[in-house]
Every structure is written in structure tokens, then in C-alpha cells.
Amino acid sequence: MPGVDSFSLPREWVPDEAWDLVEAVRGWADREVIPVRQQIDEDWEAHELVKPLLKSLCCDLGYQQACWPEQYGGLGIDGVTSCLLLEEMSRADSGLATAASCSIWAMSAVFPPEDNPHIMEHFTPKFLDKERWYVGCVALTEPHSGSDIENVDGTHGRFIRTRATLDGDEWVVNGHKLWPTNSGGVGDVFCTLCTTDPNAGDDGVAIIYVPADTPGVTQSKPYRKAGMNGDANGDIWFENARVPVEFRAHGPGKDAARARAMVTSGNVGTAAQSIGVMKNLYELVKDWCDTRIVAGKPLKEHSITAATLADIVTSIEVSRAETYLKARMLDRPDVYGRRDTPEMLARTRVTKLFVSDQLTKVVNQVMDLMGSYGYARESDVEKHWRDSKIMSLWMGGRALPQLDIARWFFEATEY
Numbered sequence: 062m063p064g065v066d067s068f069s070l071p072r073e074w075v076p077d078e079a080w081d082l083v084e085a086v087r088g089w090a091d092r093e094v095i096p097v098r099q100q101i102d103e104d105w106e107a108h109e110l111v112k113p114l115l116k117s118l119c120c121d122l123g124y125q126q127a128c129w130p131e132q133y134g135g136l137g138i139d140g141v142t143s144c145l146l147l148e149e150m151s152r153a154d155s156g157l158a159t160a161a162s163c164s165i166w167a168m169s170a171v172f173p174p175e176d177n178p179h180i181m182e183h184f185t186p187k188f189l190d191k192e193r194w195y196v197g198c199v200a201l202t203e204p205h206s207g208s209d210i211e212n213v214d215g216t217h218g219r220f221i222r223t224r225a226t227l228d229g230d231e232w233v234v235n236g237h238k239l240w241p242t243n244s245g246g247v248g249d250v251f252c253t254l255c256t257t258d259p260n261a262g263d264d265g266v267a268i269i270y271v272p273a274d275t276p277g278v279t280q281s282k283p284y285r286k287a288g289m290n291g292d293a294n295g296d297i298w299f300e301n302a303r304v305p306v307e308f309r310a311h312g313p314g315k316d317a318a319r320a321r322a323m324v325t326s327g328n329v330g331t332a333a334q335s336i337g338v339m340k341n342l343y344e345l346v347k348d349w350c351d352t353r354i355v356a357g358k359p360l361k362e363h364s365i366t367a368a369t370l371a372d373i374v375t376s377i378e379v380s381r382a383e384t385y386l387k388a389r390m391l392d393r394p395d396v397y398g399r400r401d402t403p404e405m406l407a408r409t410r411v412t413k414l415f416v417s418d419q420l421t422k423v424v425n426q427v428m429d430l431m432g433s434y435g436y437a438r439e440s441d442v443e444k445h446w447r448d449s450k451i452m453s454l455w456m457g458g459r460a461l462p463q464l465d466i467a468r469w470f471f472e473a474t475e476y
């Protein structure tokens with residue numbers, strides 16, 4: 062019988078060892094998250110429910126260790142496996158998926174092969190601690206703009222206001238970031254995009270790791286949002302926060318490339334999350350259309366409904382094809398080139414733009430088919446509807462992906 066596992070997947074790209082992990086995360090989602098996911102919205106500030114769920118996933122189940130590089134004691138799962146895990150988490154709650162994956166995303170700037178051994182050796186025991194979920198946070202967005210900071214190839218760091226100054230063997234960081242996933246008091250270390258000189262082009266862009274307990278670092282309470290409450294977002298202020306000189310990811314030029322690589326990975330991750338939500342929407346609407354009797358027969362037996370159902374499945378099928386193609390390409394730099402290039406950024410911007418748009422469309426189609434029941438809290442569609450819109454808004458909204466795509470495919474230079 063067709064179900065949530067019926068969507069096409071290039072199975073020969075999935076390593077054998079991935080399936081146990083996928084099953085374990087599916088079990089976590091089904092047993093621990095789906096029964097309580099409606100309560101996550103009320104828990105937006107205290108995270109009394111959210112913290113144990115994330116600890117269970119990241120520590121007990123070993124998600125954080127699975128994503129950690131093999132050279133440093135992790136399993137070093139590939140991008141295809143990461144996407145499958147993100148689908149499973151997001152099928153249950155995309156906010157929890159965001160929090161868990163962004164913790165690791167924060168360290169990806171120093172993952173091999175371009176690792177920074179000092180940073181890796183310092184943070185590995187913390188991130189692999191089974192007793193406490195140690196949390197990473199990628200601090201890019203600033204009060205005046207998120208896009209201008211993330212627009213690596215359009216602005217070359219000139220609008221970054223968070224400043225890093227070298228003083229002896231320490232970086233002194235001053236600035237204000239806001240909105241990052243795992244801020245709002247949750248994060249333990251901030252992967253902070255700063256400038257050493259806003260007029261130095263890519264050479265002035267610096268990625269500096271600042272632990273949250275560094276004197277001079279403060280965080281606000283979480284913001285109240287429409288959804289995505291498994292993730293906490295707030296302000297982070299850096300006032301003369303001092304960290305060792307080795308806590309800069311790499312150095313002039315390289316940090317800008319790593320920032321681009323992080324956006325590239327984030328594009329594919331966002332798409333995988335979007336697919337996970339769409340798969341749950343498929344489950345919910347399938348059940349509804351099987352049992353809802355309209356004009357004397359099940360809703361799915363009306364040809365006008367069939368047109369929408371086919372459209373929903375087409376969105377998921379094409380999104381999966383696009384997402385796993387790009388995940389595979391990133392896993393094979395020997396064939397397709399490095400992920401830190403404008404080319405790979407543009408190719409994966411297509412993925413993020415297209416797939417998050419499909420999600421926005423599908424969630425509305427499903428709600429249309431479910432009528433008022435879809436709009437009710439208890440349906441879970443309403444939760445996905447509120448949680449999911451941000452996936453097309455973050456990382457520069459819709460405009461920044463469009464600019465990155467046109468910039469590379471059309472060799473445009475003016476923006």
C-alpha cells in the first residue's frame with residue numbers, strides 16, 4: 062500500500078549503514094515527538110518539553126555524534142544520509158529539526174578536509190558529550206539586515222558590522238546579532254560572522270567561534286514567533302568578548318569561502334526539511350481524503366480532488382529528485398567540484414528556492430482540501446502551516462537565492 066516511504070529515492074546513493082539511523086530517528090519522531098508536538102508552541106519560552114526531546118535525539122540517539130567527522134570520533138555521515146535524517150525529524154517537527162541540525166551546522170566551517178585542529182580538539186569533547194546537549198549556533202543576521210550579511214558574493218563583507226579586532230593573541234569581538242537558531246539563551250558556542258575590516262573585501266570576512274560563557278557575551282530571551290518553536294531565536298550582544306586567536310576558523314579569504322559553503326549546505330538542508338514536512342502533509346491528507354465523505358463518496362474519488370492530490374505528489378517527487386541530486390553532488394567534490402564555489406552556491410540556491418516554494422504551495426493545498434478541520438489546532442496541518450513558511454524566508458528570503466542563481470548562471474556582476 063503506498064505510504065510515506067513511497068516517494069522516489071536514488072537508493073544506490075544511500076549508504077547501507079544509513080538505514081538503521083533513519084529507523085532510529087523515525088522511532089524517536091513517532092514515539093516521542095508526534096504525540097506531544099502540539100504542546101511545543103506553548104513551550105516556546107521555557108523549552109521544558111523541547112530540551113529533553115533534543116537531548117534524546119542529539120545525545121541519547123547519537124545524532125550529534127553521527128554528524129561529527131570520523132577523524133574526531135564521530136560517524137561522519139554523508140550529505141545524503143543527513144537529508145534523510147532531516148526528513149524524518151521534520152516530518153514530526155521542523156523546529157526541532159532546525160535546532161538539532163543548526164547546532165552541527167555551526168561547526169561545519171571547521172570540518173575536514175579544511176579543519177582547524179585547535180578548534181576541533183577544543184570542541185569535540187563538548188559536542189560528543191552524551192550527558193548534556195552542547196549547542197552550536199550560526200550567528201549571521203544583524204539588526205540592519207540578514208541578507209546583506211549572507212550575500213557573500215554581492216556584498217563581500219562590507220555591510221557586516223560585528224567587528225573582530227586582533228589584540229595580542231586574542232580576537233576582541235564587538236557587535237549585535239539576532240534571530241539565529243539556538244540563540245535566545247540556548248546556544249553554547251556562536252559561530253560568528255564578523256569583519257576585521259569592512260573595506261577589505263573577502264579578506265576582511267572572519268568566522269570566529271565565541272563560547273556563550275565568554276565575558277562580554279549576553280543573550281536576550283527568545284522571541285515569540287508564529288511557529289517553529291522547537292527553535293529559540295533572540296539577540297546576542299558581544300561587548301569586548303575575547304577569544305583565543307586560534308578560534309578564527311581559517312583566515313583571510315578562506316573564511317568567506319567557508320561562509321559560502323555553509324549557505325550551500327543550508328540550502329540543501331532546508332530542502333530536506335521541507336520534504337519531511339510535505340511527507341507528513343501527504344500522510345495527513347491521504348487519511349483525510351480516504352475517510353471524508355463528500356457528495357456521497359470519499360473525497361479522493363472526485364476528479365477535481367484528484368487534480369490537487371496529483372499536484373501534491375508531483376511537488377514531493379520533483380523536490381526529492383532535486384534535493385538528493387544536489388546532496389549527492391556535494392558528497393562528491395572529486396566529480397562535481399568543491400561546495401564553497403559560487404557555482405555550487407547557485408546550484409543549491411535553486412534547490413532551496415524551488416523546494417521551499419513547493420512546501421508553501423503544498424501546505425495551502427492540503428489545508429484547502431481539509432477545510433476548517435485543517436485550520437484547527439488539532440489537525441497538525443495548521444502547525445506545519447505556521448512552522449514552515451520561515452523555510453522560504455530564512456537565508457535571504459526569496460530574493461537572495463534568485464540573485465545568487467542569476468549571478469552565476471548569467472555571469473551578472475552588478476548586484
Ligand SMILES: Cc1cc2nc3c(=O)[nH]c(=O)nc-3n(C[C@H](O)[C@H](O)[C@H](O)COP(=O)(O)OP(=O)(O)OC[C@H]3O[C@@H](n4cnc5c(N)ncnc54)[C@H](O)[C@@H]3O)c2cc1C
Nearest residue numbers: 199200201202206207208240241242455456457458459460
Ligand atoms: C526560525 C528562524 C531561524 C533562523 N535561523 C537563523 C540562523 O541560524 N542564523 C542567522 O544568522 N539568522 C537566522 N535567522 C534569520 C533569517 O535568516 C533572516 O531573517 C533572513 O535571512 C532575512 O533577513 P532579514 O529578516 O534581515 O531581512 P532582509 O535581509 O532585510 O530582507 C528583506 C527583503 O529583502 C530581500 N532582499 C535581500 N537582499 C536583497 C537584494 N540585494 N536586492 C533586493 N532584495 C533583497 C529579501 O529577500 C527580503 O524579501 C532565522 C530566522 C528565523 C525566524
